[in-house]
Amino acid sequence: MIKRTQILILLAAFCLVISPLLAHADEWGTITIPEGKPVKIGMGTMLTGDYASLGIDIKHGAEMAVLDHGPILGHSLILQAEDDGCSGPPSVAIAEKLCNDPLVVGLVGYMCSGGSKPASDIHDKYKVVMVSPSSTALELTARGIPIFFRTCWNDRIQAERAAAFAIKRGWTSVVVLHDKSDYGQSLAEDFGKNIEKRGGKVLASEGLTRGDKDFSPVLTKIKPLRPKLIYFDGINPVGRKIIMATKRPPKTSILY
Secondary structure, eight states: OEEHHHHHHHHHHHHTOHHHHHTTTGGGOEEOOOTTOOEEEEEEEOOSSTTHHHHHHHHHHHHHHHHHHOOBTTBOEEEEEEEOTTSHHHHHHHHHHHHTOTTEEEEEEOSSHHHHHHHHHHHHHHTOOEEESSOOOTHHHHTOOTTEEESSOOHHHHHHHHHHHHHHTTOOEEEEEEOSSHHHHHHHHHHHHHHHHTTOEEEEEEEOOTTOSOOHHHHHHHGGGOOSEEEEESOHHHHHHHHHHOOOOTTOEEEO
């Protein structure tokens, strides 16, 4: 029999967040792993598609942690990684699947805020801990759901630091772009607010659709504004397309 406290310590070893996790251990009771059965750590991250390189890195990190930790109280430890597609529906499906597996004691994930938000409701229902290495949306922790933790910074911290950096460089007039995702849009909007708090000006704020091949309509629209900075928030492949497609006016920088 493995106590939930011991499982939470294990997840904490993965993600370096021991104290918050232990606070809820007694309230949630005990998980029993039958003799001869493995302890499973679930994972939700993007393993295929345009953004898979990010998710595969996360998976490799968790695999290293499993190898470093080894068996727990005589039970082998395995990682069950699932492809969350960096979006809601597959993340919810993974949450339902893994939260109903009696050998799964917690989950590393999900990769994106758009997946972590709906999946966290499933995890909260079953009281299965999830620790995201990369979901930054403010509301994920602001909602007070006790099963959700993360090891990354949140959008407020990112936006404040990015805006402070931009103003320090003299980039006081900016165009803000995002990829319409929960991550990209919320961070872009918060960045714009912080720019204006520091005396800068947001000339325009526009959304781009992931998967589009041609961003020229939006880029043509913002070119006459001659911003000192084009700031983009979203997944890397979209940012790369913006850089490749943008014929920047002189003295215009791009930050993403």
